[in-house]
Amino acid sequence: xxxxxxxxxxxxxxxxxxxxxxxxxxxxxxxxxxxxxxxxxxxxxxxxxxxxxxxxxxxxxxxxxxxxx
Amino acid sequence: xxxxxxxxxxxxxxxxxxxxxxxxxxxxxxxxxxxxxxxxxxxxxxxxxxxxxxxxxxxxxxxxxxxxxxxxxxxxxxxxxxxxxxxxxxxxxxxxxxxxxxxxxxxxxxxxxxxxxxxxxxxxxxxxxxxxxxxxxxxxxxxxxxxxxxxxxxxxxxxxxxxxxxxxxxxxxxxxxxxxxxxxxxxxxxxxxxxxxxxxxxxxxxxxxxxxxxxxxxxxxxxxxxxxxxxxxxxxxxxxxxxxxxxxxxxxxxxxxxxxxxxxxxxxxxxxxxxxxxxxxxxxxxxxxxxxxxxxxxxxxxxxxxxxxxxxxxxxxxxxxxxxxxxxxxxxxxxxxxxxxxxxxxxxxxxxxxxxxxxxxxxxxxxxxxxxxxxxxxxxxxxxxxxxxxxxxxxxxxxxxxxxxxxxxxxxxxxxxxxxxxxxxx
Numbered sequence: 001x002x003x004x005x006x007x008x009x010x011x012x013x014x015x016x017x018x019x020x021x022x023x024x025x026x027x028x029x030x031x032x033x034x035x036x037x038x039x040x041x042x043x044x045x046x047x048x049x050x051x052x053x054x055x056x057x058x059x060x061x062x063x064x065x066x067x068x069x
Numbered sequence: 070x071x072x073x074x075x076x077x078x079x080x081x082x083x084x085x086x087x088x089x090x091x092x093x094x095x096x097x098x099x100x101x102x103x104x105x106x107x108x109x110x111x112x113x114x115x116x117x118x119x120x121x122x123x124x125x126x127x128x129x130x131x132x133x134x135x136x137x138x139x140x141x142x143x144x145x146x147x148x149x150x151x152x153x154x155x156x157x158x159x160x161x162x163x164x165x166x167x168x169x170x171x172x173x174x175x176x177x178x179x180x181x182x183x184x185x186x187x188x189x190x191x192x193x194x195x196x197x198x199x200x201x202x203x204x205x206x207x208x209x210x211x212x213x214x215x216x217x218x219x220x221x222x223x224x225x226x227x228x229x230x231x232x233x234x235x236x237x238x239x240x241x242x243x244x245x246x247x248x249x250x251x252x253x254x255x256x257x258x259x260x261x262x263x264x265x266x267x268x269x270x271x272x273x274x275x276x277x278x279x280x281x282x283x284x285x286x287x288x289x290x291x292x293x294x295x296x297x298x299x300x301x302x303x304x305x306x307x308x309x310x311x312x313x314x315x316x317x318x319x320x321x322x323x324x325x326x327x328x329x330x331x332x333x334x335x336x337x338x339x340x341x342x343x344x345x346x347x348x349x350x351x352x353x354x355x356x357x358x359x360x361x362x363x364x365x366x367x368x369x370x371x372x373x374x375x376x377x378x379x380x381x382x383x384x385x386x387x388x389x390x391x392x393x394x395x396x397x398x399x400x401x402x403x404x405x406x407x408x409x410x411x412x413x414x415x416x417x418x419x420x421x422x423x424x425x426x427x428x429x430x431x432x433x434x435x436x437x438x439x440x441x442x443x444x445x446x447x448x449x450x451x452x453x454x455x456x457x458x459x460x461x462x463x464x465x466x467x468x469x470x471x472x473x474x475x476x477x478x479x480x481x482x483x484x485x486x487x488x489x490x491x492x493x494x495x
Contacts, residue, residue, distance in 0.1 A: 008250045009403035010445050029439055031408040 002066040003041040005049055007034055011060035018061060021052040040066065075106045078282065078289035082314045083298050084274050088171045095206035098213045101174040108178050111280050113143060113186040120276060122284035124296045129154060129232075129269030130342070130372040132360065135276065139186055141256040142266045148189040149263030152241065152255075153180050155270050156197040156225065156232030159342040161374045161482065164300035164312045165270040169194070169203035172274065173210035179273030181216045182280050187266050192220040195237050198227040229343070229398035233446045234267050236400075247400045248446035269372075271300050291317035295359040299373055303328045305482075306335055306379030321348075321356040324375065333379040337462060339482075341371030343391060344451025346458035347384070367458075376482060383477035385470050388459035389417045391482055395452040405443040409436055410452050417456065423471025430467070434460060 005025060007018075014032035018025075024045060026034040041049050041063065053061040076086055087096045087104035096104070111119070121136035142148050153176060157165040169176055180192045194207055204222060211220050223241060230236055231246035238259045240246040259265025268276075275297060279287050288296040295317035301324055304310040308329025315324060321338065325331060335350045346368050348356060356362060363369055378384060396410035416433045419425035437457045441450040 007443070008445075009405060009443055010250050012404060014404055029405060029409070029443075030412070030436070031404060033404045033408075033443070035439055035443070 003046055003049065003063055004039045004066045005036060005041050005053075006039060006062040006064070007036065008060045008062055009033075011058045013058045013060070015057045017055055017057065018052050021055065022048055025049065075104060076278070076282065078286040081290070081298065081316065083278060083290070084168070084172070084175070084271070084300065085312075085314045087175065095171055095173055095209065096175075098174060098210075101172070105175065105178075105278070106281055108182070108277065109280060110185075111182070113188070116182060116186045116276075116280055117143065119279050119284045123279045123287040124284075124294075125272065125275055125279060125287070126295075127269055128271035128275070128299065128372065130159070130344070132369070135268065135272055138256060138266060138268070139183065142187040142189075142264045145256070145264040146188070147263055148187045149265050150191045150193050150260045151180050151184040151187065151189045152237060152260060152265055152267045153192065153194040153270055153273060154232060154234065154237055154267050155194055155200065155203065156237060157200075157372075158197055158227070158229050158232035159372050159374055160229075161302060161304050161342055161376055162372050163302045164373060166200055166203045167312045168270050168274055168300070169196075169200070170206045173203075173206040174214070175274045175277050176270045177207070177210055177214065177216075177220065179275070179277035179280075180220070180268075181218060183266055183268060183273060183276060184218045187264075189218065189266065191218055192216075193241060193260070194220065194222045195241065196222065196224050197232065198224075200224070228400075229395070230400045230446055230448050233448075235446065237267060238265060247402060248444075248448075250445045271373075292359045292361070294361050299358070299370065301358065301370075301373040301375055303375045303377065305375075305377035306332050306382075307377050308332055315358065318357050318359040318362075321353050321358055321375070324358065325377065331377065331379070333381055335377045336380050336382070337378045337384055339374075339376040339378065341369045342374035343395060343482075344447070344454060345369070345371055345374065346454060347388075347462040349462060381477060382480050383470075383475050384459075384463045385421045385466060386475060386477060387480070387482060388455075388463060389414070389421045392417045392452065392456055392459070394482075395448070395455065399448060400446070403444040403449070405440055406449040406452075409440045409443075409449060412436060413440075413452065413456050417459070420467055421470065430460070430464070 018034050053063050117139045125135040127133045155165050184192050225240050225246050233248045235249040236246050238255045239249050241260050255265040255267050291297045298314050302312050313327050337347050337349050393414040396414040399406045416429050437453040440453040
């Protein structure tokens with residue numbers, strides 16, 4: 001099972017906590033909004049990603065199972 | 070398939086066969102049936118299978134296989150509505166309003182057949198502003214029909230993003246006409262929380278012909294990967310701008326001829342509307358209007374919009390003005406779109422005015438690469454694609470443009486305000 005991370009861009013308010021907690025997955029654009037270059041979450045980062053999703057002030061981080069569609 | 074087929078499969082027009090050549094009178098039920106023949110009752114499975122074999126794809130711009138959408142809603146078993154998305158918010162497009170105003174029964178035939186196929190309870194036709202004649206024709210047509218499902222019309226506000234699928238559902242559910250974060254997609258949870266089939270009017274009109282005449286008939290025109298015909302709206306530097314039906318695979322230059330030919334030498338075409346891409350006159354000689362060929366050239370037909378830009382226009386000013394238009398049309402919900410599109414528009418204008426140079430151009434290109442996929446809807450993706458294409462096609466003119474001082478300015482593409490040209494002081 002692979003996890004994938006997404007940002008709900010309507011909810012995101014550029015607090016930047018995600019980049020502080022997980023620079024391996026997120027980087028900031030010129031206005032402070034996160035960019036995700038590779039959405040698949042490596043197994044060793046799964047628990048940290050879950051913590052970041054809980055910590056995001058606007059709950060804009062979505063972690064979901066990657067399903068084949 | 071049908072013994073009563075009145076339209077020959079191999080000839081044009083198909084969809085537009087029933088248009089009154091003398092005016093804007095909508096085809097009534099008798100005339101409609103005389104031209105297209107009676108609408109057969111196909112079982113849901115049969116209709117979806119014919120649509121699948123026909124290879125019909127959505128004509129609203131997303132190009133999604135229609136049978137897959139039908140199947141996705143049908144298999145969920147509790148479909149709410151079929152929504153005819155007649156918003157047509159692409160400023161240079163006219164084909165959907167033309168279809169609804171001139172051939173309302175054809176669009177409704179398709180919508181009702183789709184509703185039967187997915188077992189939806191009702192049909193909703195969603196329209197944008199400037200749809201008076203479409204609304205009049207549809208209201209009258211609804212009164213002339215006796216379908217098993219109720220049909221209602223809903224008018225919505227204007228704006229480029231209001232026609233996006235999730236924005237239509239949100240609006241119909243009582244919210245603002247703004248895109249929402251997906252999934253859930255409308256086929257999963259749409260109107261009133263139930264699976265909802267949203268289709269473009271042209272797609273449903275094509276479906277109405279497929280259910281009459283079948284997949285094999287449909288494929289008599291077009292290419293094997295892109296079967297059938299398509300409605301194209303051509304505007305700009307051609308003698309007779311308007312809506313034309315052509316077979317997929319038709320050379321682009323043939324469409325120009327059909328539209329009366331150029332009114333002046335054409336420097337470039339914008340293909341696919343404001344989310345589209347430029348192609349130069351020279352490159353256009355090779356292009357055929359079909360998905361494969363266009364995709365190989367980095368193009369897409371989108372909702373069938375073509376704009377011919379004459380030599381007298383300034384491509385750089387037009388492109389910068391259009392970028393500004395797209396920035397203003399952001400729904401304002403997602404940070405990357407709000408900030409990124411405004412910054413792209415500012416920087417593009419500065420480059421065109423000769424007050425920004427290499428570093429700014431590189432930054433503009435970086436934004437155009439970083440923005441796609443970072444909004445709730447496809448708006449930033451389309452704007453970024455347009456900027457990349459503009460720089461790719463006309464970027465080599467930037468230096469010369471700044472040096473020579475352009476006299477043309479922006480003439481204003483449809484819907485785009487003409488900005489005042491800032492004079493460059495040196």
